Amino acid sequence: MSTKEEDFELLKQLTEIQSCSGNESAIRSFIKDTVEDDCDRIDVDYLGNLICTISGNGKENDKLKVLLDAHMDEIGYIVRYIDDNGFIRFSKVGGQNPRIQPGQQVTIHSTSGEDIIGIIGEKPIHLIEDKERKKTSKFEDLFIDIGFSNKKEVEEYISVGDYITLKQEFTPFKNKNRFFSKSLDDRAGCFILIKLIKEFSRLSDKLDKDLIFLFAAQEEIGTRGATVGSYRVSPDLAIALEVTHAIDFPGISKDKFDDCSLGDGVAIRVGPNLYTKLSKMLVETAKENDIPYILRASPGPTPTDARAIQMTKQGIPCSLISAPLRYMHTNIETVEY
Structure with a gap:
């Protein structure tokens, strides 16, 4: 298990790398170097997606393929x-x-x-x-x-x-659990994927599913990376990891938007863009493991990779989980650890 100091150092490295949509080479190289020893296979496609695979045990045609997605580009x-x-x-x-x-x-x-x-x-x-x-x-x-x-x-x-x-440095606040930086949308999701890769690589002998981790390119200009990446992978189900608006600062109303604050836990999206059965499974898992969570309603297509993944090929069951974040698309995006 990594320490908080190690996690903050990884977050600092991820967020201070400058790689906007269409120019993801620097962040892609960093992530690849960080996880390549933990993966069975790593691919880079023509759009610049980084696709990392941990193979499960069992017959190739019988194994479930699970896609976990976070976009690595920034505005x-x-x-x-x-x-x-x-x-x-x-x-x-x-x-x-x-x-x-x-x-x-x-x-x-x-x-x-x-x-x-x-x-x-x-x-x-x-x-x-x-x-x-x-x-x-x-x-x-x-x-x-x-x-x-x-x-x-x-x-x-x-x-x-x-x-x-x-240009912006990663900076913790005085209370030590909150920090701000540019590009936490969605380097926060990339951070979680990296942590999952490290954890699942230690448990690979117990896996009976193929886990594919998609660090997607060009989300900020139309979920382009997830569109082609999910088509290539063709998973049986998928979960997209994102950030979501924290509605907890002056001048913004929860009545107009919804109830979401830093420290509330993971936000699980529900709505027609998300596969209901999978979202319910995530809720039950959170309850069983005492993981703090909130529900966020999405009445239409979400402006995330989940929108693209859901509509790939014949359709892919997809869910979306997010970390509450203040001041999205600024260079002072704020998250709680």
Whole structure:
């Protein structure tokens, strides 16, 4: 069993790696290096998914195949234009909140192989007219400054199409059980998958099922990795591991959304996108083992890999479990250990 300090170090490494959708090579390499000695087989497909298998005992055609999924990508940006003064215009990769972008420090992952630090600039408050102060900057008006004076200087390092990610350190709070970082959506799920791989590898001689762990690519731009990954694996059933909104801070109403707070335990989703029998089994397992849990209703397709997995081939029984998280899609996403 790992210690809390070891778990926090793993979470720190996972969340500080910068790998947005379509540019997952760094996080994929780290996870592969972390689990390869614990798996019977590891594959990487054309979309960039990392597929790790622990084989159970028994006849090949008789064994149940269970898929456990978490996405390893994060939200980011992509360079779309460099102006004559050397300022970089960029577009969103995944869902971004324009209200929090100005003043952020970012890393541009140059096709030359060098990581370039930049900042998202903003007018000083002294130079903003009163009528503009209540408005949010439009995304297309934002720009990145990397400290050069003209386009030619910038183009020695940066090209259109280079990926960009936020820069943020993993930081525990004073109470030691809560922490914040970027990309806990869904490196928190990746952390759990890694822990499961380590545990099941020690029990492999007792397994009668094949366990396939899918670290999916490109979830943030449309669950693309899970779509092709689950098609390739073709499991008998699947569970997606995600984060979910904690509704427990000022300015947000549980009446409007639902009752979910940090420390509530695992959130088990129920609804038409999830296989009812499997979700009930998860609830019963939580009850039998005194595992804290809450139920979250999902009246339609969830914006997660579970949506894609459920509709693969002839349909795959799929359930979704999540960790409550505050401030999703910011660089201060907050979780309780």
